[in-house]
Amino acid sequence: MRIEGNTNTVVQANVDLFAPIGRDPSGKERIERKSMSTWQHIRYRLFSNKLAMTGLVIIILITLLAIFVPIISPHDHFTNDLENTNQPPSWNHWFGTDDLGRDMFVRTWKGAQVSLFVGVAAALIDLVIGVVYGGIMGYYGGKVDEVMNRIAEILYAIPYLLVVIMLLVVMEPSLTTIIVAMSITGWINMAWIVRGQIMQLKNQEYALASRSLGASSMRILFRHLIPNAMGPIIVTLTLSVPSAIFTEAFLSFLGLGVQSPVASWGTMLDDGINALTVYPWREFFPALFLSLTMFAFNVFGDGLRDAFDPVMRKS
Amino acid sequence: MGKTILEVRDLRVSFEVYGGEVEAVRGVSFHVCEGEAVAIVGESGSGKSVTAQAIMRLIAMPPGKFKSGSVIFEGRDLLTISEKEMQKVRGNKIGMIFQDPMTSLNPTMTIGMQIMESLIKHQRLRKSAAKARAIELLAMVGIPDPETRMKQYPHQMSGGMRQRVMIAIALACNPALLIADEPTTALDVTIQAQVMQFMKELQQNTNTSIILITHDLGVVVDLCDRVIVMYAGQIVETGTKWEIFKNPQHPYTKGLLKSLPRLDQPKNEPLIPIYGTPPDMIQPPQGCGFCSRCESAMRICERQDPEWTAISETQSVRCWLQSAGEKAAAVVGGKEADA
Amino acid sequence: MVRFILQKFVFMIVSLFVLVTATFVLMNAVPGSPLQREKATTPQIQKNLEAYYGLDKPLIQQYGIYLKNLLKFDLGISMKKRFYSVNKIIADSFKYSLRLGVVSVITSVIAGCVLGIIAALHHRKFLDNLAMVLAVIGLAVPSMVMAPLLQYLFAVKFRLFNVAGLERPLDYVLPTIALSSASIAFIARLIRTTMTEVLHADFIRTAKAKGLPGHLIVWRHALRNSMLPVVTYLGYLVAGVITGSVVIEAIFAIPGMGKFFVQSVVDRDYPLIMGITVFYAVLLMVCRFLADIAYALVDPRMRNFTKKVA
Secondary structure, eight states: OOOGGGHHHHHHHHHHHTSBOOOOTTOOOOOOSOOOOHHHHHHHHHHTOHHHHHHHHHHHHHHHHHHHHHHHOSSOSSOOOGGGTTOOSOSSSTTOBOTTOOBHHHHHHHHHHHHHHHHHHHHHHHHHHHHHHHHHHHHHOHHHHHHHHHHHHHHHHSOHHHHHHHHHHHSOOSHHHHHHHHHHHHHHHHHHHHHHHHHHHHTSHHHHHHHHTTOOHHHHIIIIIHHHTHHHHHHHHHHHHHHHHHHHHHHHHTTSSSOTTSOOHHHHHHHHHHTTTTOTHHHHHHHHHHHHHHHHHHHHHHHHHHHHOHHHHHO | OOOEEEEEEEEEEEEEETTEEEEEEEEEEEEEETTOEEEEEOOTTSSHHHHHHHHTTOSOTTTEEEEEEEEEETTEETTTSOHHHHHHHBTTTEEEEOSOTTTSSOTTSOHHHHHHHHHHHHSOOOHHHHHHHHHHHHHHTTOSSHHHHHTOOGGGSOHHHHHHHHHHHHHTTOOSEEEEESTTTTSOHHHHHHHHHHHHHHHHHHOOEEEEEESOHHHHHHHOSEEEEEETTEEEEEEEHHHHHHSOOSHHHHHHHHTSOOTTSOTTOOOOOOOSOOOOTTSOOSSOTTGGGOTTOBHHHHHSOOOEEESSSSOEEEOHHHHTHHHHHHHHHHHHHHO | OHHHHHHHHHHHHHHHHHHHHHHHHHHHHSTTOTTSGGGOSOHHHHHHHHHHHTTTSOHHHHHHHHHHHHHTTOOOBOSSSTTOBHHHHHHHHHHHHHHHHHHHHHHHHHHHHHHHHHHHHTTTSHHHHHHHHHHHHHHHSOHHHHHHHHIIIIIIISOOSOSSOSOSGGGGHHHHHHHHHHHHHHHHHHHHHHHHHHHTSHHHHHHHHTTOOHHHIIIIIIHHHHHHHHHHHHHHHHHHHHHHHHHHHHHTTOOSHHHHHHHHHHHTOHHHHHHHHHHHHHHHHHHHHHHHHHHHHHOGGGTTOOSOOO
16 A cells, blocks of 8 residues: 555655666676685584584593693603512503502503604604605506506515514514504505696696696606695505504514513503403503594594595585 | 466475574465476576475475475375375475485496386286386487497486486376476586487476476577576576567566577677675575666665566566565666766 | 305415515514524524524525415414424414404494494484494593403402403403494494495385385395495404404413414514414404405305496
């Protein structure tokens, strides 16, 4: 029901409504939705993954404790105290003592140092060898790729732990030996991931574009391809840390790894297993923290993979 | 034209995604008659594929959701019948062909088995009978040496062959309606022509109704009787093939036609693209969906959804330029004179 | 197909050759190895070793003798256990390892597949989350932690099982769980990922459009395609179970090959270490080779294989 006096304004409004807006004929492309950069997406997805964040927090906590406990604690990890052997956890010895009266709390975090060091060092060596080898395979392709790939496949077919065990049997057991032994075949996975990524990326437009602009092969490889292959590389790197930690513990457990008095979770587990029924804490703490560390790296690595996965971003 | 076999009324489909709800189909209504071929045309994201999959209830729920509407087929609303009932419709009464024949066939199952499956399910044929019928179907879609092909796997066939196999699967139980969702998009141009030719023959021979979903107006001409143009989840114009080609009313339809190369076009006449991108369907625009890309947009277009205007008995359009009638024309004219 | 198998076979032989040669080089290069005369335990064993490996002959001839012995499946003689050949030790102990290994592999595949399928069919729902939490725990808790824990809880505390040995069928329970938890977890995750992917594949939509009921779609169309990666994993699964059994057999005092392996490592009984290593390696590589063939058989796309797809 319109009131007579208002007709004018209504007509006026209608006239305005039907006035053309007048568009720029060139029709600029407008962005309809605010977009997030790829890295923002990844960060968002990672940070909103509670399990992965739990893993990250555990990794940080264990790292901090591994660094600071041995410095701050009044005990050290190697002095025997034969009057206080096999003590249960107490105020003085938070995690109890072992059969030589050594403080389990300090030894546990010393063990964490060993595990983290082995994990990170092995992962970094794999990264360097893998990226260079895989990069060359993927970039040059053809005969170079074929020969290098065959070599990698042959090495890969040799059972990894057996090689490591064999090497350690004949070499002086030490942290360095373990890391070197693990690196002999550890890099192959990384090399294949890098190779696959680069093969996929190198035929894409931006690599072609910079090649047609006269960029050198190496420059293309390192400026364009490696950064774009970053996601899978980071994920593989993170997930190779727990496997290195496991291998070290496994070898030390067999008596092939780190030797006493240096503390390693593997040797502590081996020591503790004989006293399992009587002094269970000697097995419990290294077991707990070894599992916790592996759990943390696994879930964090999974979280990273989900965050990088473009398939998941689509859905 | 025969009687109506499929009627879609006010169909609304949305998808729950991170960041909101995508309103993919916003109130679509149309019908298909017996023996008729209807094309649904639109660019990617216009909701045409979702409409097709909604008819077959192939949309994953969640995240998909029917907000409203009905799909009446043979007197029943397909959106409300049970899943079991629906399984009796799929592949039996309605067949469907998908866009990418490379991925739409099971790589670890023989071609023969993939065709026989639906025969065994719907027509309760025994294995031997199903096999005979499958060979017949392969021969019908023009695959040479069908007995050998039956035992082969998809990777042993070319794209065009696989699409024919897809057609054979869709037609296995003589469906009343065939929905082809961009059946030629993934194929080479020469193969495209073959597949379209085959569908045309099929339609003439068997009186099957066809819904052809495509973004390519070019493939529409040969096959279809009627064209439905979709944009941003809505139908913006509908009419017979000739009405749409000769006398398009909606600026979007006009744009589509102008961006299509024609043989009779002077060499130096440029193709005119439609600038801009379709609207974000998480926050569909209040007014006309095409408004932000429309050269003749008016203020009302930004505020209010346009109404349907009948241009002829068969053609109608959803645009303020038409419904505004004389007044709008006068205003537009006046403004131009002023300038 | 034939080309594919041939290629894999050649790879296997070359890998074996590399490993065997590396073993020989290590045995000769490292101080304290049994093949150096000055470092033998007793004159008796020293004489045996010299005769066996032809230590008085030049190195290249020694290598020849070594290869010839290997070709005859003669793995040498133990340094510490007098009169025992490595072959005999392996023959006596391998049956235990084999039984435990077979049980573990079967358990891993079945449990892993079931967990993975349940997870994929209930994607992002309670059962999925539960299965995946179990899987992460299975991956994170290493066998040398899992084994003593199970032993302590179920054998010592609750006395449900024997602490050690592998005599009764019940004795298999704890070692099998400890040995297969990681592979169960791995397979479950693998199946979940591929099956989730497969369930979203276009050909599943085609199957739905044919009007097939849900269970048929899962069993006939999704499962076979989801199982493919597991077949490739089988070779590595065997590797994991075999190396894992080294620790498990030591903990549960099972007189299998793993236990002797650990013992030989502790004793620095080089011929035994090398012998068992070579035996393990052959076993593993043959298993992987068989897994590759199995894959080619399961996946029709591999049957007219010409070039390796990256």
